[in-house]
Every structure is written in C-alpha cells, then in structure tokens.
Amino acid sequence: xxxxxxxxxHLITATGQRVTLRCSPRSGDLSVYWYQQSLDQGLQFxxxxxxxxxxxxxxxxxxxxxxxxxxxxxxxxxxxxxxxxSALYFCASSSSGASGNxxxxxxxxxxxxxxx
Amino acid sequence: xxxxxxxxxxxxTEGAIVQINCTYQTSGFNGLFWYQQHAGxxxxxxxxxxxxxxxxxxxxxxxxxxxxxxxYLLLKELQMKDSASYLCAVPGAAGNKxxxxxxxxxxxxx
Numbered sequence: 001x002x003x004x005x006x007x008x009x010h011l012i013t014a015t016g017q018r019v020t021l022r023c024s025p026r027s028g029d030l031s032v033y034w035y036q037q038s039l040d041q042g043l044q045f046x047x048x049x050x051x052x053x054x055x056x057x058x059x060x061x062x063x064x065x066x067x068x069x070x071x072x073x074x075x076x077x078x079x080x081x082x083x084x085x086s087a088l089y090f091c092a093s094s095s096s097g098a099s100g101n102x103x104x105x106x107x108x109x110x111x112x113x114x115x116x
Numbered sequence: 117x118x119x120x121x122x123x124x125x126x127x128x129t130e131g132a133i134v135q136i137n138c139t140y141q142t143s144g145f146n147g148l149f150w151y152q153q154h155a156g157x158x159x160x161x162x163x164x165x166x167x168x169x170x171x172x173x174x175x176x177x178x179x180x181x182x183x184x185x186x187x188y189l190l191l192k193e194l195q196m197k198d199s200a201s202y203l204c205a206v207p208g209a210a211g212n213k214x215x216x217x218x219x220x221x222x223x224x225x226x
Contacts, residue, residue, distance in 0.1 A: 002158060033213065043159070043203065043216040056213045090158060104149075105214065107158035 003027065004108035006091050012114045018079040021111045025072055025093030031055070032074040033094075033105060034066055038087035049074055081115045088112050118142040120217035122204050127223045128194055136189045136220045138204035149214065150178055150189045151203040159203055162189065191222070199224045 003026035013019055025032050034046040045058035049068035060066075063081075068074045078085060092105040119141040128134040140148065147166035151159035165171060165180035165187060177190040189202055201219040208215065 002160070004158075035214075042218045045213045045215065048213050056208065058213060088156075104161045104164065107160070109158050110156075112156075 002106040002108060004091060004093050004106050006089075006108040006111050008111060009109065010112050010114075012116065013081060014116055015081055015083060017081050017115075018077065019081065019113065021076040021078070021089055021091075021113075023074045023076070023091030023093075023108055025074070025091075026106055029093035029095050029106070030072065031094045031096060032068055032072070033092040034060075034074070034076050035090045035092065035107075036087045037090060037110075038084075041087075043090070046076070078113070083115050086113055086115045118206055118208070118215040120204055120206060120215060122202075122217040122220045124218065125221045125223070127225060128191075130194055130196060130224055130226050132194050134191045134194060134222060136191070136202050136204075136222070138187045138189070138217055140185050140187070140204070140206050140217075142185075142206050142215075145182055146207045148178075148180055148187050149205040149207070150187075151205060151216075152200050153203060153219065154200045162202075194224050196224050196226070198222060 005024045007022045030051045033048045037043045046060040047066050048056040052068050063079050066076045088110045090110045091108045094103050094105045122138045150162040153159040163178040170179045175192045180187045201221045203219045204217040205214040
C-alpha cells in the first residue's frame with residue numbers, strides 16, 4: 001500500500017459523458033501527478049500539481065482538466081469522452097516537486113475507465 | 117524531448133538471472149528510475165540512479181552509464197512473483213514529471 005488513494009476503482013460510462021477521478025496523496029506529500037496508461041500508449045504523464053498550483057503539463061487533451069484543492073487532494077475531469085479515452089488513470093504523489101529536487105513518486109492503485 | 121527504448125518482452129527460468137536494458141535520450145539528465153508493475157496494478161519504485169555505476173539492492177541491481185545513455189536492471193535468483201513489467205523512466209528538466217519507456221514484460225517460467 002503506497003498511501004495514495006484513488007476513487008473510484010472502476011468506472012464505466014458512455015461516449016460524450018463527463019467523469020471525475022479523485023486522488024488523495026500520501027500524508028505530507030505536496031505534489032500530485034496524473035498519468036494515463038492505455039494498451040497501445042504505455043504510461044503517459046498528463047499533469048502535475050504542487051501545493052495547489054499547476055507545475056508541469058504533458059500531452060493532456062483540452063477535454064481533460066485537473067485541479068488540486070487546499071487539502072491537497074486532486075481531481076481529474078474528463079469530458080466529451082471518446083472510446084479512446086478508455087485506460088487506467090494513475091495518480092502519484094511525492095513530497096516535493098520543485099525543479100531540481102527529485103524524489104520517488106508513489107502511485108495509487110488507479111482508476112480503470114471504460115468508455116462504451 | 118526525451119526518448120526511451122527497452123525490449124518489449126523477455127522470458128527466463130525460475131532461479132536464473134535476467135538483464136533488462138534501457139537506452140535513453142534526454143536533454144538535461146536528472147537520473148533514471150526503474151519501476152515494477154504487475155498487470156493491472158500500480159507501478160512500484162525499484163531504484164533511482166543518478167551517478168554512473170552499479171547499485172545493488174537485494175536481488176535487484178541497477179546500472180547506469182550517463183556517457184552511453186544506457187541503464188540496465190538486473191534481476192537475480194528469479195522468482196515466479198517477479199513476472200511483471202519493468203519500466204524505465206527519466207524525469208523532465210523542470211519538475212518531476214516522468215517519461216516512461218514502453219516497459220519490458222518479464223515472464224518467469226518454472
């Protein structure tokens with residue numbers, strides 16, 4: 001158990017819908033990262049938040065957005081869902097996140113999203 | 117940009133040794149991570165190398181050569197539970213975002 005929690009574990013929805021994935025980082029961790037893992041794309045970085053502010057952005061679609069709240073939990077919002085959005089979505093956390101200061105990322109169990 | 121290559125799949129016998137290679141190209145090197153991921157589960161941290169050389173951690177060791185843009189993960193005394201994907205990853209120049217390789221699926225046979 002990494003200490004990172006994600007809900008829900010599974011999500012099945014239809015094309016065109018909107019969903020919200022939730023992540024709670026390890027106690028004391030300030031950084032939250034979101035990754036998408038699909039069969040053909042591997043593990044892809046989406047976005048990072050550090051202490052409530054966006055810190056880095058990957059190949060995140062405009063239909064996707066995220067935020068980190070004052071209690072440091074984070075939500076990833078996916079809208080206008082397409083079949084290709086079906087994937088495992090992982091959240092990870094680390095204690096820091098500032099440039100030049102690296103530490104291990106701890107991954108949550110993931111949310112499996114299925115778009116029908 | 118960053119580019120990471122690792123073999124797609126490897127098969128080995130229980131009790132044997134397997135070496136998983138990873139080559140990378142990155143602007144501004146900040147170290148290299150290895151993660152283990154069992155199917156459908158979260159990646160778990162194995163090692164982080166920032167200096168050249170071999171770092172040993174029990175049955176797992178990781179090697180780095182910065183001049184060659186090369187790393188390997190060595191799994192010794194293979195056990196059935198070691199059947200998993202092994203992901204090589206490098207952090208970005210700013211922040212901690214990780215760029216992952218496609219992963220190497222290791223199948224351990226009895």
